[in-house]
Amino acid sequence: MNAPLTDDLLTVHGGTPLQGEIRVRGAKNLVSKAMVAALLGDAPSRLFDVPRIRDVEVVRDLLELHGVRVYDDGDALLLDPANVERAGVEEINVHAGSSRIPILFCGPLLHRLGQAIIPDLGGCHIGPRPIDFHLQALREFGAMVEKTDEGLLLTAPHGLRGTKLELPFPSVGATEQVLxxxxxADGVTELRNAAVEPEIIDLICLLQKMGAIISVHTDRVIEIEGVDRLSGYAHRPIPDRIEVASWAAAALSTGGDVTVHGARQVDMMTFLNIFRSVGGAYTVDDTPGGGIRFWHPGGDLKATALETGVHPGFMTDWQQPLVVALTQASGLSIVHETVYEQRLGYTSALNQMGATIQVYRNCLGGTPCRFGRRNFIHSAVIAGPSKLNGADLRIPDLRAGFSHLIAALAAEGISRVHGVKLIHRGYEDFLAKLTALGAHVEL
Known part of the structure; x- marks a missing residue:
C-alpha cells in the first residue's frame, strides 16, 4: 500500500495543459465491497487490480480486526477468512470514522458469528445518507437491533431468512447490503427498485463466482436464492469510472490531452456523450492494455444542461469535476443534482477563483427530484467562460477535492490546496500521476 501522505498541503502552479498517459485500476466503489464479501467464503479469495488508496487500507484494517488474514503477493490481494472472530468495539471505532463500510459488514458477520456491531460511521459530508433502511432491511431478514453505549448491536438468534423488499430510492449502499x-439467508429474497450500477453488477458477478444464485430482472428487480455455503473467489474488478471521468475533466479544463489506460467505453457511455456535447474529443482503444484518450481539440467549449441520476443516468460523482470544465464553456450551463442533497458546496471555492456560479433550491431540470420542496440547494447555473485565478483552497470531501485540484491546475497563478489527504481516499498515486502528466505541484 502507499505510505500515507506526510503533508496535507499541495502547492499547484496552474496554467499548464495536462498531457501524457496514466492508468486506472479497480473501482473504489467495488473493491471495498469485494473485500467485505470475502468474509462470506469458506476458502480464501483473490482480488486483482486493487488500487492503493486509503479506503482499501481502512477495509483491510477492519477485516484483520475480525481475524481475516490479508496480504498482498504483488499481483493480487489475498483474503483468508478461515478464522473470523469478533472484534472489540474500541478497535472498530478507531477506523469507523474514516469510512461507511462497517455497515456492510453486518450481513456477513451475522452469518459467520451471529452478531455484528455498528459504530459511528464516517465518509464524505455530502448529505446524511442515513442507515435507517440498512437497519430495517436487516430486521426484515430476522436480525435484532439493540442500542448500547458502544453503538448498535445486531444479533440473529434464529438465523437470517429471505424476504421481500422495495427501496424508496435505488440506493447503491442499500442494494449492496441486501446482496x-x-x-x-434461508429462502428467496426479492429486491425491488434496486440500484443496477456497473459496480453492483460486478459485485453480483463476484458473488456468483462464490456460489451465489442471483438473477437480475427488468425494472430494477433482483432475486437472490440463499445458499448454504459460499467459496472464495478470484476476481478482477471493473475499472474506476469515477477516476476516469476525473482525469478526462482535468484534460478538458486545462486544454490538455490525457490517455487513461484501463478505461472502458461501456462504463462511460453517458459521460462520453456529455463530454463530446460540450466540445471535448476522445478515442477508444479496445486492444489489451488500451483505454480512452481524452483531449481538448481547440475552439470554444459549449454550455450544456445535465441532471445527475442513478445508472444509467449521469453519475453524481461525475458532475463535480465536469463543472470545472463548464466554467470554461461559452454560455449558461445548468446542473440539477438529484442524488445527494448537499453536493454543490464546492462551487463557492470556484467562485472565489473567478467562476460565475449561482446555486438554487429549485429543481432546474425535468427529472422528478426528492429535494425540490425540501429547501436543499441542489441546482446550479454556470456562466462562462470565466478566467480562473489561483487561490487558497480547503478540500471538504473526496470528489469536491479533486474538482478543486482540477480548478487549481486550470487557473492562472499559484494555488495552495489544503486537505489533500482526503483525495488519497479514492485516487491512487494521484501525485505521481499529476507529475507524469506535466503538472507543476509541490507537496
Whole structure:
C-alpha cells in the first residue's frame, strides 16, 4: 500500500495543459465491497487490480480486526477468512470514522458469528445518507437491533431468512447490503427498485463466482436464492469510472490531452456523450492494455444542461469535476443534482477563483427530484467562460477535492490546496500521476 501522505498541503502552479498517459485500476466503489464479501467464503479469495488508496487500507484494517488474514503477493490481494472472530468495539471505532463500510459488514458477520456491531460511521459530508433502511432491511431478514453505549448491536438468534423488499430510492449502499445479506439467508429474497450500477453488477458477478444464485430482472428487480455455503473467489474488478471521468475533466479544463489506460467505453457511455456535447474529443482503444484518450481539440467549449441520476443516468460523482470544465464553456450551463442533497458546496471555492456560479433550491431540470420542496440547494447555473485565478483552497470531501485540484491546475497563478489527504481516499498515486502528466505541484 502507499505510505500515507506526510503533508496535507499541495502547492499547484496552474496554467499548464495536462498531457501524457496514466492508468486506472479497480473501482473504489467495488473493491471495498469485494473485500467485505470475502468474509462470506469458506476458502480464501483473490482480488486483482486493487488500487492503493486509503479506503482499501481502512477495509483491510477492519477485516484483520475480525481475524481475516490479508496480504498482498504483488499481483493480487489475498483474503483468508478461515478464522473470523469478533472484534472489540474500541478497535472498530478507531477506523469507523474514516469510512461507511462497517455497515456492510453486518450481513456477513451475522452469518459467520451471529452478531455484528455498528459504530459511528464516517465518509464524505455530502448529505446524511442515513442507515435507517440498512437497519430495517436487516430486521426484515430476522436480525435484532439493540442500542448500547458502544453503538448498535445486531444479533440473529434464529438465523437470517429471505424476504421481500422495495427501496424508496435505488440506493447503491442499500442494494449492496441486501446482496451481502441475502446470498446466505434461508429462502428467496426479492429486491425491488434496486440500484443496477456497473459496480453492483460486478459485485453480483463476484458473488456468483462464490456460489451465489442471483438473477437480475427488468425494472430494477433482483432475486437472490440463499445458499448454504459460499467459496472464495478470484476476481478482477471493473475499472474506476469515477477516476476516469476525473482525469478526462482535468484534460478538458486545462486544454490538455490525457490517455487513461484501463478505461472502458461501456462504463462511460453517458459521460462520453456529455463530454463530446460540450466540445471535448476522445478515442477508444479496445486492444489489451488500451483505454480512452481524452483531449481538448481547440475552439470554444459549449454550455450544456445535465441532471445527475442513478445508472444509467449521469453519475453524481461525475458532475463535480465536469463543472470545472463548464466554467470554461461559452454560455449558461445548468446542473440539477438529484442524488445527494448537499453536493454543490464546492462551487463557492470556484467562485472565489473567478467562476460565475449561482446555486438554487429549485429543481432546474425535468427529472422528478426528492429535494425540490425540501429547501436543499441542489441546482446550479454556470456562466462562462470565466478566467480562473489561483487561490487558497480547503478540500471538504473526496470528489469536491479533486474538482478543486482540477480548478487549481486550470487557473492562472499559484494555488495552495489544503486537505489533500482526503483525495488519497479514492485516487491512487494521484501525485505521481499529476507529475507524469506535466503538472507543476509541490507537496
Amino acid at each position: 451481502l445479506t441475502a446470498v446466505m
